[in-house]
Amino acid sequence: MKSIVLAVDPAPTVHRLLRALLAAEPVEFMAVSDGATAMQTIERHRVDLVLVALALPDMSGFDVCRRIRENPCTATVPVMILADAVSRVEKVRGLQLGATDFLGKPIDPFELLARIRAAIRSRQMQRELEQQNSMLYQLHEFSLRLNSMETAEDTMRAALICALSLTYSSRGCILVAPETVGGDRLRVASMEGVCGREASDLSIRIGEPVSGRVYARNGLRVVNDSQEDADARAADVAFLGGPPFVSCSIPGGTGPLGVLNIAGRLMDSPYSDQDVRILRCVAATAGVAIESQQRRLRIDRTRDAALLGLAGLAEWRDPETGSHLERLRVYARVLAEGLREMPKYAGTIDPAYLQALFRSVPMHDIGKVAIPDRVLLKPGRLTDAEFEIMKTHTEVGARVLRSMAERAGHDLFLDMAYDIALYHHEKYDGTGYPTGLAGEAIPLAARITAVADVYDALVTDRVYRKAWPHEKAVSHIRENAGLHFDPDLVAVFVERADVFLQLKQDPANAPAAGPAEAPVAMLA
Numbered sequence: 001m002k003s004i005v006l007a008v009d010p011a012p013t014v015h016r017l018l019r020a021l022l023a024a025e026p027v028e029f030m031a032v033s034d035g036a037t038a039m040q041t042i043e044r045h046r047v048d049l050v051l052v053a054l055a056l057p058d059m060s061g062f063d064v065c066r067r068i069r070e071n072p073c074t075a076t077v078p079v080m081i082l083a084d085a086v087s088r089v090e091k092v093r094g095l096q097l098g099a100t101d102f103l104g105k106p107i108d109p110f111e112l113l114a115r116i117r118a119a120i121r122s123r124q125m126q127r128e129l130e131q132q133n134s135m136l137y138q139l140h141e142f143s144l145r146l147n148s149m150e151t152a153e154d155t156m157r158a159a160l161i162c163a164l165s166l167t168y169s170s171r172g173c174i175l176v177a178p179e180t181v182g183g184d185r186l187r188v189a190s191m192e193g194v195c196g197r198e199a200s201d202l203s204i205r206i207g208e209p210v211s212g213r214v215y216a217r218n219g220l221r222v223v224n225d226s227q228e229d230a231d232a233r234a235a236d237v238a239f240l241g242g243p244p245f246v247s248c249s250i251p252g253g254t255g256p257l258g259v260l261n262i263a264g265r266l267m268d269s270p271y272s273d274q275d276v277r278i279l280r281c282v283a284a285t286a287g288v289a290i291e292s293q294q295r296r297l298r299i300d301r302t303r304d305a306a307l308l309g310l311a312g313l314a315e316w317r318d319p320e321t322g323s324h325l326e327r328l329r330v331y332a333r334v335l336a337e338g339l340r341e342m343p344k345y346a347g348t349i350d351p352a353y354l355q356a357l358f359r360s361v362p363m364h365d366i367g368k369v370a371i372p373d374r375v376l377l378k379p380g381r382l383t384d385a386e387f388e389i390m391k392t393h394t395e396v397g398a399r400v401l402r403s404m405a406e407r408a409g410h411d412l413f414l415d416m417a418y419d420i421a422l423y424h425h426e427k428y429d430g431t432g433y434p435t436g437l438a439g440e441a442i443p444l445a446a447r448i449t450a451v452a453d454v455y456d457a458l459v460t461d462r463v464y465r466k467a468w469p470h471e472k473a474v475s476h477i478r479e480n481a482g483l484h485f486d487p488d489l490v491a492v493f494v495e496r497a498d499v500f501l502q503l504k505q506d507p508a509n510a511p512a513a514g515p516a517e518a519p520v521a522m523l524a
């Protein structure tokens with residue numbers, strides 16, 4: 001891109017002289033006669049150097065200089081003042097206003113040319129510095145954003161957008177090799193700016209051009225030439241509209257995680273070494289983030305499995321309940337998602353809350369491990385004394401979970417599991433146990449669990465009674481709004497009663513994992 005030099009002088013002879021002087025230079029020359037037009041021109045064009053006469057029809061050259069410096073968009077544009085005779089005081093004033101240089105008239109063409117070249121070179125270096133600063137800032141922002149990414153899908157999209165923005169490209173995609181489909185083909189996991197094509201349109205065998213080879217070699221390939229380079233006709237290059245094109249592997253600790261491809265370069269100009277360095281940097285950062293997400297998810301899954309196993313110990317001794325814990329966590333999530341739509345709960349129930357609820361609900365009855373068989377497995381009604389023993393499962397469970405929280409450090413999940421274990425038998429009207437808490441003093445997660453737990457108990461066969469039909473259970477819960485159950489939750493439950501019926505009849509349809517876990521599995 002050529003540098004733009006603007007001359008501001010009332011004399012057409014000066015315009016002609018400067019135009020002739022700069023004719024052989026790689027610059028675009030513009031000339032105006034007054035200060036107002038000069039300011040408009042500077043605002044509309046990306047001017048790199050202003051040569052301004054001291055005396056103008058509408059303002060002085062100093063005024064032009066001051067206005068340029070006052071505007072943040074033009075503050076760094078070099079301003080050279082051309083003057084017949086400048087006093088020392090005027091020179092100092094001009095420099096104080098931000099003038100870059102002074103040149104006396106009559107103009108010495110050789111000196112002026114040398115000074116213009118120096119000013120333009122300095123301006124170009126300044127622009128490059130600004131550009132690199134902006135890139136560093138964007139890369140820094142990208143790295144910071146990665147910390148809050150929940151899924152590999154989000155991370156890949158952020159990496160793609162960052163890579164496109166930093167390389168002035170408009171189209172891009174990320175390909176990964178999902179283990180689930182045999183692992184010998186790369187498929188599109190994320191794409192941006194690609195029109196008229198579906199992600200499923202592209203599939204590249206590992207080892208084949210261009211992405212498959214880049215992936216296999218954990219390397220990088222630039223295809224700038226559409227005529228001479230045979231790879232220019234490869235399917236993945238065509239998918240992004242042809243060269244210029246770059247494919248860069250996303251490195252992982254034990255091998256590539258995928259491939260980052262970009263194309264649609266501004267003005268179709270070839271990708272430079274700097275673009276390649278930027279792309280490598282973005283891909284490497286994304287790789288670290290994706291691997292860290294995978295590690296975190298593996299730990300989460302292990303923890304979930306261990307905790308579900310622990311919760312299952314109590315269920316194991318009470319085999320009538322079947323897959324109660326699995327059903328319960330899904331019912332609880334349906335209720336929480338419904339509640340989230342009410343403005344009152346929108347600030348409380350976020351994705352982290354939903355995930356913690358899904359994980360902690362199965363802990364609600366872990367205290368039952370301490371209940372003797374004669375009480376826990378008694379086929380008939382419990383006596384008052386036996387019921388008192390049964391009630392203690394809430395406090396036993398809470399004690400276990402509190403000691404876990406104290407060892408692990410309090411977090412949303414363990415604190416919620418504690419609330420649920422202790423308070424899931426409380427009733428909205430204050431007649432529940434163990435503490436007799438009432439209304440919204442009962443933690444929300446425990447109120448949610450109460451509805452889900454009672455519904456599942458009612459529609460499940462017990463030794464002492466047959467399962468109730470779904471409709472009868474719904475009526476029971478509706479009638480107990482404000483008594484046993486939170487009325488808001490009953491409203492959500494009644495509205496979604498069909499979903500409960502469907503989940504009860506076809507539990508296989510219920511998702512088994514937390515909401516943020518599925519997408520990352522693609523890259524595992």
Ligand SMILES: [Fe+2]
Nearest residue numbers: 364365424425
């Ligand atoms: Fe319980």
Ligand SMILES: [Fe+2]
Nearest residue numbers: 324364365453
């Ligand atoms: Fe239960």
